[in-house]
Amino acid sequence: MNIRLAGHDYKYAVEQILLSVFPEERADFRSTDATENLALSTLEVKDGYGVSISKIRYKGKAAEAVVESPSPLPVEKILRDRELQRLVKLSFYRASVRITGNSPPWGAVTGIRPVKLATRYIAENSALPSEAADFLVREYHVAPSRGKLCSYAAEASFRAMEQLNERDVSLYIAIPFCPSRCAYCSFVSQSVEKAFKLVTPYMNALKMEIEQTGKLIKKLGLNVKTVYIGGGTPTSLSAEMLSDLMETTAKNIDLRSCCEYTVEAGRPDTITEDRLRAIKRGGATRISINPQSMRDCVLEVIGRNHTGSDIEKSFALARKLGFDVINMDLIAGLPSDTVEGFKYSLNRVLELGPENITVHTLSIKRGSRLINGGYEIPGGRTVGAMLDYGFDTLYENNFKPYYLYKQKFTPGGYENTGWSRAGTDSLYNICIMEELHSIISVGAGGVTKLVDATTGRIERIFNKKYPREYIDSIDSTVAAKSLISDYRHKGFTKRQLTADDRKHF
Numbered sequence: 031m032n033i034r035l036a037g038h039d040y041k042y043a044v045e046q047i048l049l050s051v052f053p054e055e056r057a058d059f060r061s062t063d064a065t066e067n068l069a070l071s072t073l074e075v076k077d078g079y080g081v082s083i084s085k086i087r088y089k090g091k092a093a094e095a096v097v098e099s100p101s102p103l104p105v106e107k108i109l110r111d112r113e114l115q116r117l118v119k120l121s122f123y124r125a126s127v128r129i130t131g132n133s134p135p136w137g138a139v140t141g142i143r144p145v146k147l148a149t150r151y152i153a154e155n156s157a158l159p160s161e162a163a164d165f166l167v168r169e170y171h172v173a174p175s176r177g178k179l180c181s182y183a184a185e186a187s188f189r190a191m192e193q194l195n196e197r198d199v200s201l202y203i204a205i206p207f208c209p210s211r212c213a214y215c216s217f218v219s220q221s222v223e224k225a226f227k228l229v230t231p232y233m234n235a236l237k238m239e240i241e242q243t244g245k246l247i248k249k250l251g252l253n254v255k256t257v258y259i260g261g262g263t264p265t266s267l268s269a270e271m272l273s274d275l276m277e278t279t280a281k282n283i284d285l286r287s288c289c290e291y292t293v294e295a296g297r298p299d300t301i302t303e304d305r306l307r308a309i310k311r312g313g314a315t316r317i318s319i320n321p322q323s324m325r326d327c328v329l330e331v332i333g334r335n336h337t338g339s340d341i342e343k344s345f346a347l348a349r350k351l352g353f354d355v356i357n358m359d360l361i362a363g364l365p366s367d368t369v370e371g372f373k374y375s376l377n378r379v380l381e382l383g384p385e386n387i388t389v390h391t392l393s394i395k396r397g398s399r400l401i402n403g404g405y406e407i408p409g410g411r412t413v414g415a416m417l418d419y420g421f422d423t424l425y426e427n428n429f430k431p432y433y434l435y436k437q438k439f440t441p442g443g444y445e446n447t448g449w450s451r452a453g454t455d456s457l458y459n460i461c462i463m464e465e466l467h468s469i470i471s472v473g474a475g476g477v478t479k480l481v482d483a484t485t486g487r488i489e490r491i492f493n494k495k496y497p498r499e500y501i502d503s504i505d506s507t508v509a510a511k512s513l514i515s516d517y518r519h520k521g522f523t524k525r526q527l528t529a530d531d532r533k534h535f
C-alpha cells in the first residue's frame with residue numbers, strides 16, 4: 031500500500047498497524063504513483079493539542095478516522111512524542127479497521143511488551159490492574175482477553191519489583207547446542223553431533239568469561255538475584271560438563287542473594303538421571319522440560335527425537351529427584367496440529383501438574399525450515415481457538431498469566447504467555463520481559479542489557495553470535511564487559527502495589 035505521511039515521520043508505528051490489520055500488505059512510503067490502495071496519515075498540533083487524521087482507500091472502499099489528544103500535549107519531549115505517536119497509531123488503526131472489519135487481538139498496540147503500557151498506567155494514575163485492562167481495551171482497542179492477560183502480568187511485575195534491590199542483577203548463561211534442529215528454529219544453536227569439536231573449547235571460553243564476570247560483579251558490589259542457564263539445550267552437555275559449569279559459576283559468583291536458579295532441561299531426549307542429579311547438585315531451583323506438543327505425530331513433523339510418553343517419564347524423574355518448580359512449554363499453531371490436538375497436549379501437561387506452563391504461538395521466522403518447507407501450518411483463526419481454549423483451561427486450573435510478550439511473524443498476531451500457579455512466578459522471566467533490572471549475559475549470542483530504571487534507558491553489550499567466533503574472540507568479549515562499570519542502578523520509579531490494591535483486583 032502506498033502510504034503518505036504529513037506532519038510526522040512515525041513510519042514504524044504506521045507500518046506495524048498496517049501489518050497487523052492488513053497482513054498481506056507491505057508499506058511503501060516512497061512511491062508517488064496514484065494507486066488504488068493508498069493511505070494518508072497526517073498529524074497537526076493546534077493550540078497545544080495534537081490531531082491525527084488518517085484516510086485510506088483500499089480495494090474500492092474508503093475510510094477516515096480523526097483522533098485528538100484529550101488534554102494539552104505534555105511539554106517534556108519523551109512524553110509529547112509518545113502521545114503524538116499514539117494519536118497517529120490510533121487514527122491509522124481506526125481507519126484500517128473500518129475498511130477490513132478485522133480487529134486484531136492486540137488492537138493498536140505495536141510494541142512487543144504490552145504489559146509496560148499497563149504498569150505505566152497503574153503507576154501514573156494510581157490505578158488498579160483491572161483499570162489498566164479497561165484502559166487498554168478502551169484506548170488501544172485490545173481484546174478484553176488480552177487486557178486481562180496484561181493486568182495479571184502487570185500485577186506480577188509489581189510483585190517482582192518488591193523483591194528487587196537497587197544492586198540486584200540477573201545472570202544468563204548461554205549453551206548454544208541442541209541434539210538436533212527443530213523445524214521452526216531460527217536460533218543460532220548448533221547440533222552437538224555436528225559441532226562436537228567445539229563443545230570443549232566453548233566450555234573453556236565460557237568458564238573464562240564467567241570467572242572474569244564474577245570479578246566484575248564483586249568489584250561493582252552487585253548482587254546476583256537470579257541465574258538462568260538457557261540455550262539451545264543445556265542438557266545437550268554431559269552430566270560432568272554441567273557439574274563443571276555450575277561449580278565454576280558457584281565458585282566465581284556469590285550466589286547468596288540468588289533466589290531463583292533455572293536450568294532449561296529443554297528436550298526430553300537429553301534428560302537423563304545423571305544430568306538431572308548434576309543440575310540439582312549444582313543448585314538449580316527450577317527447570318524447564320519443554321514438550322511443545324504431546325502428540326507424537328506433531329513431534330515427528332517438527333523434528334523432535336522424542337515422544338509424548340518420553341516427556342512424561344522425564345517429568346516423573348525430575349519430580350523424583352526433588353525438582354519442585356518445573357516449567358513446561360507448549361506451542362500453539364505447530365505444523366499439522368489442530369485445535370483438538372492442542373487441547374489434548376494442554377490437558378496431558380496439566381495432568382502432570384507443572385508449576386509453570388508457557389504457551390507460545392508459532393512464529394514463522396526466516397532461517398527456519400518452515401519457510402518454503404511445505405508444512406501444513408494452522409491459520410490465525412485456528413491458533414486463536416487454541417489460545418482461547420488455553421486461557422479458559424488455565425484460569426480454571428488456577429494458573430495466572432505472569433509475563434508475556436507479543437510474538438512477531440505469527441499467523442494472527444498473537445502472544446507468548448507464561449502462566450504460573452500462585453507463588454511460582456519466574457522472577458528472571460519477568461525481569462527480562464519488563465526490563466526491571468540489568469541482565470548480564472555470558473556465552474555465545476548473549477546480550478547483556480543494562481537497565482537504568484530511573485530513565486528507562488537501556489544499553490546493550492553483544493557477545494559474538496556463533497560458538498566458533500565466540501571462542502575466537504573470548505578476550506575481546508571479556509574486555510567488553512568492562513562497560514558494565516559505567517552502570518549505575520538508580521532505583522525504581524514505578525509505583526508499587528499495596529496489599530489494599532490487591533484486595534480490589
Ligand code: SF4
Pocket residue numbers: 207208210211212214215216217219261262263296297
Ligand atoms: S530445542 Fe530450541 S534452540 Fe534447540 S533446535 Fe529446538 S527450537 Fe532450536
